[in-house]
Amino acid sequence: MDIKKKTQTNAGAATGSRGEQRREQILKALHDCIISKGYSKTTLKDVANAADMTASHLLYYFPGKDAILEYYFENVANLLLARIEEFSDEPAERQVNLLTDLFFAGKGLTRSEIGFMLECFGVAVHDTKLRHMKMRLDRKCKAYLTGLFESLSGSKGAGAQDAAELAYAILIGLRTAAYFDRKLELPE
Numbered sequence: 001m002d003i004k005k006k007t008q009t010n011a012g013a014a015t016g017s018r019g020e021q022r023r024e025q026i027l028k029a030l031h032d033c034i035i036s037k038g039y040s041k042t043t044l045k046d047v048a049n050a051a052d053m054t055a056s057h058l059l060y061y062f063p064g065k066d067a068i069l070e071y072y073f074e075n076v077a078n079l080l081l082a083r084i085e086e087f088s089d090e091p092a093e094r095q096v097n098l099l100t101d102l103f104f105a106g107k108g109l110t111r112s113e114i115g116f117m118l119e120c121f122g123v124a125v126h127d128t129k130l131r132h133m134k135m136r137l138d139r140k141c142k143a144y145l146t147g148l149f150e151s152l153s154g155s156k157g158a159g160a161q162d163a164a165e166l167a168y169a170i171l172i173g174l175r176t177a178a179y180f181d182r183k184l185e186l187p188e
Contacts, residue, residue, distance in 0.1 A: 026062060076117065
């Protein structure tokens with residue numbers, strides 16, 4: 001999923017096209033480092049080196065490694081939610097096909113993106129800000145699925161909510177399994 005999004009101004013951070021390009025470099029560097037070494041073994045210096053800058057220069061754009069991860073996760077989550085929101089205008093049956101394409105046909109999430117998100121989920125266990133972002137993502141995805149199940153069944157209520165909880169659990173479980181099981185052939 002392309003993380004390009006207009007950069008929000010951080011205190012002391014550069015803005016404008018050059019600043020945005022540098023942030024994109026930093027985000028890509030963090031992604032690549034995490035995919036190669038994992039979050040816990042990735043240092044700020046690793047990210048800076050991968051972004052072709054010094055660690056002190058990187059701190060001009062982000063206050064630290066956690067802030068980069070939080071910013072990246074928020075952007076990816078917002079893009080995913082925007083993509084799902086676009087589906088809402090389609091008939092319910094078409095929405096199911098679009099969701100299938102997004103999550104299972106390689107038309108949205110790749111293996112490395114899933115690996116990155118799994119790393120984020122692990123960090124969210126002890127990072128309050130990231131945990132709240134993850135909880136927000138989960139709530140919005142489940143709300144979308146609840147609405148979809150209500151449209152498909154023609155009834156509102158606990159049944160649609162239960163179906164959404166189950167579908168979301170299966171969706172996340174299958175994406176996690178696909179990351180760890182190469183036989184499931186998830187696009188890189």
